[in-house]
Amino acid sequence: MKRKKIVILTLTFVMLLLTACGAGKENVENNTGNTENSVEENANSDESSEEPEYGTDFSSTWGDLYIWNCGELPRGNLSDVQRSMILYPKFNRDNICYDPETNYYHSVRWCYMLEDASSIEYCDLSYATEHKMQPCDKCIKPIK
Numbered sequence: 012m013k014r015k016k017i018v019i020l021t022l023t024f025v026m027l028l029l030t031a032c033g034a035g036k037e038n039v040e041n042n043t044g045n046t047e048n049s050v051e052e053n054a055n056s057d058e059s060s061e062e063p064e065y066g067t068d069f070s071s072t073w074g075d076l077y078i079w080n081c082g083e084l085p086r087g088n089l090s091d092v093q094r095s096m097i098l099y100p101k102f103n104r105d106n107i108c109y110d111p112e113t114n115y116y117h118s119v120r121w122c123y124m125l126e127d128a129s130s131i132e133y134c135d136l137s138y139a140t141e142h143k144m145q146p147c148d149k150c151i152k153p154i155k
């Protein structure tokens with residue numbers, strides 16, 4: 012009878028030890044996980060503040076091109092180097108605009124090619140394609 016009791020006591024002790032160790036390990040793992048998460052969040056917020064994805068006005072879209080081109084905006088077809096300086100505005104296929112006197116459609120109303128337009132109409136991409144309009148290469152990123 013005494014032997015049985017000792018065995019049971021030892022087993023309980025070992026069980027307790029294992030449980031304590033396991034709990035300790037879990038805590039350590041949770042802590043490392045939390046640290047990693049917060050580091051990732053910081054990296055993401057840094058990226059978005061450093062480089063905006065789309066041009067939202069004249070200077071963010073064509074600012075670099077304007078300076079590089081000695082304060083003049085190119086009117087003809089753009090070269091690859093000129094294109095690489097443009098931060099194109101977000102293209103929304105359901106909301107594009109055009110000057111009925113030209114054959115080009117634009118992603119934004121404030122495209123500098125529309126400065127002299129006497130009237131501006133709005134449409135979607137399928138309407139522009141139907142009427143065989145061409146994308147303006149100053150405000151719409153060419154698909155390669």
Ligand SMILES: [Zn+2]
Pocket residue numbers: 116117118119122123124125147148149150151
């Ligand atoms: Zn344009």
